[in-house]
Amino acid sequence: xxxxxxxxxxxxxxxxxxxxxxxxxxxxxxxxxxxxxxxxxxxxxxxxxxxxxxxxxxxxxxxxxxxxxxxxxxxxxxxxxxxxxxxxxxxxxxxxxxxxxxxxxxxx
Amino acid sequence: xxxxxxxxxxxxxxxxxxxxxxxxxxxxxxxxxxxxxxxxxxxxxxxxxxxxxxxxxxxxxxxxxxxxxxxxxxxxxxxxxxxxxxxxxxxxxxxxxxxxxxxxxxxxxxxxxxxxxxxxxxxxxxxxxxxxxxxxxxxxxxxxxxxxxxxxxxxxxxxxxxxxxxxxxxxxxxxxxxxxxxxxxxxxxxxxxxxxxxxxxxxxxxxxxxxxxxxxxxxxx
Numbered sequence: 001x002x003x004x005x006x007x008x009x010x011x012x013x014x015x016x017x018x019x020x021x022x023x024x025x026x027x028x029x030x031x032x033x034x035x036x037x038x039x040x041x042x043x044x045x046x047x048x049x050x051x052x053x054x055x056x057x058x059x060x061x062x063x064x065x066x067x068x069x070x071x072x073x074x075x076x077x078x079x080x081x082x083x084x085x086x087x088x089x090x091x092x093x094x095x096x097x098x099x100x101x102x103x104x105x106x107x108x
Numbered sequence: 109x110x111x112x113x114x115x116x117x118x119x120x121x122x123x124x125x126x127x128x129x130x131x132x133x134x135x136x137x138x139x140x141x142x143x144x145x146x147x148x149x150x151x152x153x154x155x156x157x158x159x160x161x162x163x164x165x166x167x168x169x170x171x172x173x174x175x176x177x178x179x180x181x182x183x184x185x186x187x188x189x190x191x192x193x194x195x196x197x198x199x200x201x202x203x204x205x206x207x208x209x210x211x212x213x214x215x216x217x218x219x220x221x222x223x224x225x226x227x228x229x230x231x232x233x234x235x236x237x238x239x240x241x242x243x244x245x246x247x248x249x250x251x252x253x254x255x256x257x258x259x260x261x262x263x264x265x266x267x268x269x270x271x272x273x274x275x276x277x278x279x280x281x282x283x284x285x286x287x288x289x290x291x292x293x294x295x296x297x298x299x300x301x302x303x304x305x306x307x308x309x310x311x312x313x314x315x316x317x318x319x320x321x322x323x324x325x326x327x328x329x
Contacts, residue, residue, distance in 0.1 A: 001217075002198070002199040014190055015171075015241060019195060020197035070212055070264070077163070079171075091262070094153065104150070104153065
């Protein structure tokens, strides 16, 4: 049985604990700690890791490492304060990777 | 001319012909695979985008509710209220094979069946806004999980499509033309060799006849 993790700054993620997801509050000021946390939970039976867009921007390299693997699925979600739109951009990026150019969603 | 030096022998010719046949067959199969993957990918990615917009909106709303709830009570009360969650979610991760790409299938189980177990606190000291916030977040959760499944599948399929596309292109524009070039070169070389043997034989025959019958001497005399 796998578990589901949520990573991000405390204010953005504390609510998820009530649903029964495991929360890992990390501070955006220390990317090293965050990277370590991600590495720890990725190898520890978590099938899905939700991560705030703000955090994901700092951990791009670490996240790319799991791109080819079946699990964990690392999914970006918007945080409370900073919304970069990275999640939507990511979807467009995968279209670009597959088709060669973004033919579906345009440049809006 | 082929970039590679090929030996103009019959054995090499047979080898190249076999290679060409395999390459053409492989090319056709890979092209079919690419087209089918692409079709499924486009469906999936549209679904992904819809889900993502919906989930992002849901989470944003939930976040707004949480900020409101937080404003209505003290930080300590809130932290205490959410400190010990009652509910737990177990993820069942399975996989499905689509055109040789493994994509995940997620399903979830909650520890208790009671959906009110998401409220892990007594209602005495917390504001009712918190209940609403927790509820809004729990409403969006099934879609979040679906999003995880679909988005991960999209990523995996995108990279597989890219790989397949490269293979198709390499076969179409490099391997197949090169092999055809090699085959043509060998055939021409073999034909040329045959002609030169023929000519040499005719020449030898002429010389032998000349030796035997002395045509030229008879003619001149």
